[in-house]
Amino acid sequence: MQEEKLRISRELHDNIGAQLSFINGSIQSMANADSKNEQLQHTQQVTQNTIKELRSTVWLINQQEFGLEEFVVKLREYLKPYYGSKPNIGIVNQSDKDYSIEPIIATNLFRIIQELVNNAIKHAEANTLEVKLVAEQNKLIVSVKDDGKGYDLNAKLAGYGLKNIQVRVKTMNATCNIDTAISSGTEIYLTIPI
Missing domain, CATH: 3.30.565.10 (Histidine kinase-like ATPase, C-terminal domain)
Structure with missing residues (x-):
């Protein structure tokens, strides 16, 4: 069971985590180019919170x-x-x-x-x-x-x-x-x- 938990946490980190980081970087670039766009600022904040949540979940899954x-x-x-x-x-x-x-x-x-x-x-x-x-x-x-x-x-x-x-x-x-x-x-x- 621990091996399966580790596999799932790796998938979350390597796959979803990498995609979220890419999305966050793209949003950050757009937000920097259009600093007055509140929707972009909000979307970036939501993305960063999602990345933080993902890290917490991976940490919780990994521990025995x-x-x-x-x-x-x-x-x-x-x-x-x-x-x-x-x-x-x-x-x-x-x-x-x-x-x-x-x-x-x-x-x-x-x-x-x-x-x-x-x-x-x-x-x-x-x-x-x-x-x-x-x-x-x-x-x-x-x-x-x-x-x-x-x-x-x-x-x-x-x-x-x-x-x-x-x-x-x-x-x-x-x-x-x-x-x-x-x-x-x-x-x-x-x-x-x-």
Whole structure:
């Protein structure tokens, strides 16, 4: 199975990655020649984000085991483009040592944090957002907290993002609790067996 994962990651990197890099270079040339074209600027940004996503996916596929410290470094790299804008994002690892986490946990957790951060950026109108990880002997506790506008937990929320998070939580045999109210920010707690 690991050989198949490596083959897929090579295909993604060598084939799709190379094509995306070519597209990005072409768009950059056009954008440089027409610097006032906002659609080209936007398309270039989307292409660069897609390349970044592809690199994250290849990294997640390639690993047989993840150290929590390496996971946090990759998470910071992924969120780096958001630094300096609102909300102000902080990532804190309060674990007492570097714990190993399985690939399925790392992949699902990475995608959950991505979704939660994207939701906060799009909807929360927050000033700060903190991702905190604390690993203990047999569990990893992750909280994602913002000081934004919050929402009514009793209101039915539409969208695939939260449904996908629920599926990922179940896949990890984890629990997820949400603490939010209108005008009170949102904090999401994940407890994941490791």
